[in-house]
Amino acid sequence: MERELIVERTQAGLAAARSRGRIGGRPQxxxxxQQQEAQKLLANGHSRKQLALLYDVSLASIYKYCPVNRNARTGQNGFDEK
Incomplete structure (x- = not known):
């Protein structure tokens, strides 16, 4: 009974926050x-380490936004099926 009330109030609060434009979660x-610019710089020959220093983010963040395999974020392997 009490748990259901807590869940209901939490859901109502989240819905109210969303209606005011609050998304929640950690900011990117x-x-x-910047992601688009980083991808262009990478295509033009800059290293991922240079991009990490330029944007003052970790190398892992650069790999997240500019993966080695461009299809890595979509789950595709990049090979043509025959």
């Missing part, structure tokens, strides 16, 4: 524009 370390 790179904005969408």
């Amino acid at each position: 370390s790179l904005s969408f524009a």
